[in-house]
Amino acid sequence: MSNTIDHLLDEDRRFPPSADFAANANGTAELYERAKADREGFWADQARELLHWHTPFTQVLDWSNPPFAKWFDDGELSVAYNCLDRHVEAGNGDRVAILFEGEPGDERRITYAELTTEVKKAANALQSLGIGHGDRVAIYLPMIPEAAIAMLACARIGAIHSVVFGGFSADSLRSRVDDAAARLVVTADGGYRKGKVSPLKPAVDQALADRGTGAQETVEHVLVVRRGGNDIEWTEGRDLWWHEALDAASDEHEATPFPAENPLYILYTSGTTGKPKGVVHSSGGYLTQAAFTNKYSLDIHPESDVFWCTADIGWVTGHTYVVYGPLALGATQVMYEGTPETPHPGRWWEIIQKYGVTILYTAPTAIRSFMKQGRQIPQQFDLSSLRLLGSVGEPINPEAWIWYRDVIGSGRTPIVDTWWQTETGATMVAPMPGVTDAKPGSAQVPLPGILVDVVDEQGATVDNGNGGLLVVTAPWPSMLRGVWGDPERFKETYWAKFAAQGYYFAGDGARKDEDGEIWLLGRVDDVMNVSGHRLSTTEIESALVAHESVAEAAVVGATDETTGKAVVAFVIVKESYLAAHSPEGLAGDLRGWVSGQIGPIARPRDIYIVSELPKTRSGKIMRRLLRDVADGHEVGDTTTLADTAVMSVISAQVK
Numbered sequence: 001m002s003n004t005i006d007h008l009l010d011e012d013r014r015f016p017p018s019a020d021f022a023a024n025a026n027g028t029a030e031l032y033e034r035a036k037a038d039r040e041g042f043w044a045d046q047a048r049e050l051l052h053w054h055t056p057f058t059q060v061l062d063w064s065n066p067p068f069a070k071w072f073d074d075g076e077l078s079v080a081y082n083c084l085d086r087h088v089e090a091g092n093g094d095r096v097a098i099l100f101e102g103e104p105g106d107e108r109r110i111t112y113a114e115l116t117t118e119v120k121k122a123a124n125a126l127q128s129l130g131i132g133h134g135d136r137v138a139i140y141l142p143m144i145p146e147a148a149i150a151m152l153a154c155a156r157i158g159a160i161h162s163v164v165f166g167g168f169s170a171d172s173l174r175s176r177v178d179d180a181a182a183r184l185v186v187t188a189d190g191g192y193r194k195g196k197v198s199p200l201k202p203a204v205d206q207a208l209a210d211r212g213t214g215a216q217e218t219v220e221h222v223l224v225v226r227r228g229g230n231d232i233e234w235t236e237g238r239d240l241w242w243h244e245a246l247d248a249a250s251d252e253h254e255a256t257p258f259p260a261e262n263p264l265y266i267l268y269t270s271g272t273t274g275k276p277k278g279v280v281h282s283s284g285g286y287l288t289q290a291a292f293t294n295k296y297s298l299d300i301h302p303e304s305d306v307f308w309c310t311a312d313i314g315w316v317t318g319h320t321y322v323v324y325g326p327l328a329l330g331a332t333q334v335m336y337e338g339t340p341e342t343p344h345p346g347r348w349w350e351i352i353q354k355y356g357v358t359i360l361y362t363a364p365t366a367i368r369s370f371m372k373q374g375r376q377i378p379q380q381f382d383l384s385s386l387r388l389l390g391s392v393g394e395p396i397n398p399e400a401w402i403w404y405r406d407v408i409g410s411g412r413t414p415i416v417d418t419w420w421q422t423e424t425g426a427t428m429v430a431p432m433p434g435v436t437d438a439k440p441g442s443a444q445v446p447l448p449g450i451l452v453d454v455v456d457e458q459g460a461t462v463d464n465g466n467g468g469l470l471v472v473t474a475p476w477p478s479m480l481r482g483v484w485g486d487p488e489r490f491k492e493t494y495w496a497k498f499a500a501q502g503y504y505f506a507g508d509g510a511r512k513d514e515d516g517e518i519w520l521l522g523r524v525d526d527v528m529n530v531s532g533h534r535l536s537t538t539e540i541e542s543a544l545v546a547h548e549s550v551a552e553a554a555v556v557g558a559t560d561e562t563t564g565k566a567v568v569a570f571v572i573v574k575e576s577y578l579a580a581h582s583p584e585g586l587a588g589d590l591r592g593w594v595s596g597q598i599g600p601i602a603r604p605r606d607i608y609i610v611s612e613l614p615k616t617r618s619g620k621i622m623r624r625l626l627r628d629v630a631d632g633h634e635v636g637d638t639t640t641l642a643d644t645a646v647m648s649v650i651s652a653q654v655k
């Protein structure tokens, strides 16, 4: 039995960029050549071209103590100065940085000059609370401009932020505050979600109330942004209003440069087991790749584009493609507080129409949920301003890709499918819009200056046409610098599997097509062995989504006496189909369809038509829980689900 992953699905549609798009795109084929000729020199050029250095660096990469990399180590810069002051100094202070749309419909247009002033005041306020270089600050906020302001204020004074997603519980917040020994928490009374105020401050109170935890001992102050207008409990001496602290602060603040390797932030990511890992990112290399990918892969032209990355600030996508990347370029972007369906299912499209959004960057899970509702909703809005679409977070099934391009992109916009991780800090594998002929469902090629490969269990390159494990074979500027407080875990988790080769193993399966281009196949933990064939969930899910009735699908391997594992599919059917078809008829059709599309080996043993799939708060499907249902086991730990009730609904539907 081979240890590569079998390949089932062929997709041969190709979409070259239009001549017009190619002529105006930032990215050119020449970038790949420059990077190939001298990789480190290429990154040094990017760091110099894209950023301002208070002290220029002379060293590029120091890899003398792997896996602990140093980039631009003897250089000094201020991340905040790069994202703010320099744009004002260059005469762009009146350019809008953030077009904020609150869920209730309130608006704020914040220019670079205003944002710079707010960050200066916030930096002074933090310093007056005794926060300084190296201190950890937990940020637990809704999607409001203060989230970006708080992050940049930390960067400005060399404090390390740890943003905790506002949808996480008091327990999750406490464990993160504990692990980082944070001294300050920045929160809000609440934020708007689904038409209601969802309170935040009570969770902070609860997290800090438990005696004997680190959180209770290390946190000295809680800064509270007023957003939801709730009555909240107040701990005198500890709690302070954000607006009062900023009003009292001076709006003069000199940006201090810090060494390139100064840690910028910690972001916790949950592993499959054990406590969340605090992924640590540093300053110079991170900001270089953040700015580089925003400029070339997302093709941002700061003078003319209106960019919208829909990710929450609590995820890495919100760090790199809401805060650091777009602001480093001096771009204008939309920030939206609420949910896509509030107060009506066309809210996102209304926002695109209202602000003239030109580049939309979102996740496949969102695209598939719009597919489920039907194209008539986006078609009520004018989306003609869009010129580029991006996808991130999961493999995008070819049919979802086509729907995205046809319905949202009017059949003409390029799509960039960007593969990366919290750990990689910024995009690693993605087509270059304007250069690459796009293949629906494939992330295609490593960015210039990035080296990846697909290998077997022994670390040997697989041939084109085969699947295996995706690895990064050389250090990159925005790579994680470690796991907070746990260097052993850093080595063990990411570098031990291919220690002999010195490869970073990402945990994902991938396939190289006949052109050597990369197709992500999902997490290797989800690969299933059916009659001796290693099948990826992604390809079977893509075949299901290619059926006209299916909006979303999740496939798992259930224990089977004959085949080892059997393919079991959970599908969400489009609303327009549900009324007209019986579940039994549809399930039979879909089994035949998968068999016809990719072969009898992948034919699902069972198909369950369900109304929801279990997802994490960042939208990833938790197949492990579906495996439990398929095997008839008790459903495992559901605490990281966005909606914990969903598993009982699914279990009932399956019965």
Ligand code: PRX
Pocket (backbone or CB within 6 Å): 269, 316, 317, 391, 392, 393, 394, 395, 396, 417, 418, 419, 420, 421, 422, 423, 443, 506, 507, 508, 520, 522, 523, 618
């Ligand atoms: O499995 C891959 C999937 O998301 C994982 C990283 O998740 P996270 O750290 O939360 O970061 C999300 C934002 C980058 C990866 O290991 N993933 C991410 N982007 C893609 C993807 N899988 C396929 N195609 C993508 N474009």
